[in-house]
Amino acid sequence: MLHTPETLPEAELIRLRAAQGEGQHETVAREAADLLARWGDHRDLLLIHATSLRFLGRFDEALAQLDRLAVDHPHFSLMHQERGLCHIARRDAPAAIEALLTAVGINPALPHSWKMLSGVYRLTGDMESALKAEAHVHTLRALPPVVVEATALFADGDLSQAEALTRRFLLTHGDHPEAMRLLAKIGVAHDVLDDAEVLYAGVLTLAPDHRAARQEYVETLIARHKYPEAREALAPLRGGDEDLQRLDATIAVGLGHHEEAIALYHAMLARLPAEPGDNTALRGQLADLHLWLGHALKTLGRVPEAIAAYTHAAALRPEFGDAWWSLANLKTYRFTPEAVETMRKAEEAPGTIAIDRVHLNFALGKALEDAGDAASSWHHYARGNALQREASQYRPEILETNTRLQKQVCTSAFFTAREGWGAAAPDPIFVLGLPRSGSTLIEQILASHPEIEGTQELPDIQRIVLELQGREHDIDAPAYPGSLADLTPLQCRALGERYLAETQAQRSLGRPFFIDKMPNNFRHIGLIHLILPNAKIIDTRRDPMSCCFSNLKQLFAQGQEFTYSIEDIARYYRTYLELMRHWDEALPGRVLRVLHEDVIEDLETQVRRLLDHCGLPFDEACLNFHQNRRAVRTPSSEQVRRPIFRDGMDQWRAFEPFLDDLKTHLGSALTDWR
Missing domain, CATH: 1.25.40.10 (Tetratricopeptide repeat domain)
Structure with missing residues (x-):
């Protein structure tokens, strides 16, 4: 050997x-x-x-x-x-x-x-x-x-x-500009983006006209979701090559300026030959642009145009899994038998790269589910999940360790001793829970109220958590959440004010309240309470079989690595229940729980509960949420533009013969989840 x-x-x-x-x-x-x-x-x-x-x-x-x-x-x-x-x-x-x-x-x-x-x-x-x-x-x-x-x-x-x-x-x-730039690139490769940002800023202080460093600095700011800063840093380079225009469009999307992004994508397409012929590089370039254009159109609810863009991307590159999955991810699109056959051939082709193969399997799973072929559908969902899990570094113990430490640190006595700390503003409404639990529907209902603005899944709480964890992150003995105990009243207030300031760029309508719909923030309710004691927190919850199955057939653009195996999603769901029970004990009444099934059965009662929790008067517009044409970036974007419907409630039952392991791993959570 x-x-x-x-x-x-x-x-x-x-x-x-x-x-x-x-x-x-x-x-x-x-x-x-x-x-x-x-x-x-x-x-x-x-x-x-x-x-x-x-x-x-x-x-x-x-x-x-x-x-x-x-x-x-x-x-x-x-x-x-x-x-x-x-x-x-x-x-x-x-x-x-x-x-x-x-x-x-x-x-x-x-x-x-x-x-x-x-x-x-x-x-x-x-x-x-x-x-x-x-x-x-x-x-x-x-x-x-x-x-x-x-x-x-x-x-x-x-x-x-x-x-x-x-x-x-x-x-x-x-200090040497090229050495500092190289160290910044190494930081990006290691995903230490805060260090990289500081180093790039230092390079540009020494060499303001360093074009490559400035572009890399902008890319780092985008990766950190710091879109206003990225736009400012990009300004000296505007009007340049396609890479810079692509960055400009990405920033526009990040800022919620989707019409601007659409115009930029159209302008880039107009400058390229419409027919690439045998030019593989140009064909790929055009396919990417049509894909990004489709994403922006979908976000604004311009579905026929989005379908045309995605279809064009797939025609340019028949093995382009992301284009096929984007069509499937509309949830309302139905594939023709010819399209299914094209996807099958691409998925089976030896030359198809791994990421395309993953996307193709999830798209085939959705296409065959819609066609009523549950067995073939599950084959592709399972294969797509297996491929994605194989490439993942996800470790369930990390969340379980965090949960154990949250329960140790964030006790009722801990919060009583810190009552009144943080920034007093009541502006944020946190909607959290598991992905595919109905959180986008709750966001859409609330964002239909004239005093509430919907934004997107904001990364700001996660950024604060990373800082509290420190640079030397020990997975087995992390600094956070223990570091919460070291925060002073002044620091808690400063963190709350920073959160409010950094999310301001997402608040274009000037409404008094705004929604932060980052599902994973349920892990950090203790931090949220410390720095924003008057923010509202809403936990969206869904039957475990429906929720877990819905996650297993969803390919996320990034993150949510726990959704690509039956055992992982079941463990995550159980840990979520454990931590939410702790918050109920440590912070009684702080979190409003809304069950997806209750929203479907009795919309008005749940809308009134939501608005009462937010301290706002009832408004009929919240019942007509599907008429709200706001931008929605999550996979449920088209579903929340329709009236309440029941057809998605028990989709997992058609796949029940394949879900025995899910039931086993969920265990007591099957009945003890409300």
């Missing part, structure tokens, strides 16, 4: 590279081949072997080793550089140019690739391209060698080494 690649001693690689540097290529090739018999998948060993084979003139063998390397490491820039050098040695200029361009496309910090490109371009008479390549060589020569080396390591996925080199350089030499 082969050893894992990590077991090859680093000293062996150092020795072989030193021998290579001394020109001992016969020895290196022989010894590398012996080592590959034991460590056949080792990336760097394969590259060393191929390099010595090239120096020995054994080009076909070298290229064969590089092909072997490309199977597991297709984006390894040094592999593509070595392939280019082999083609140069074989006097194959077109193949050399293609390989070297691929190398620098992955990793622009490869001076040898740029130098070789310049030479090959000169040999082929392409002086313009040669001069551009030489300009890159000069740019890299102007940078400190350590920064170039670290950038190359980062591009090839060696993040730890790249970070160590960059930090040492900055400690020794002080």
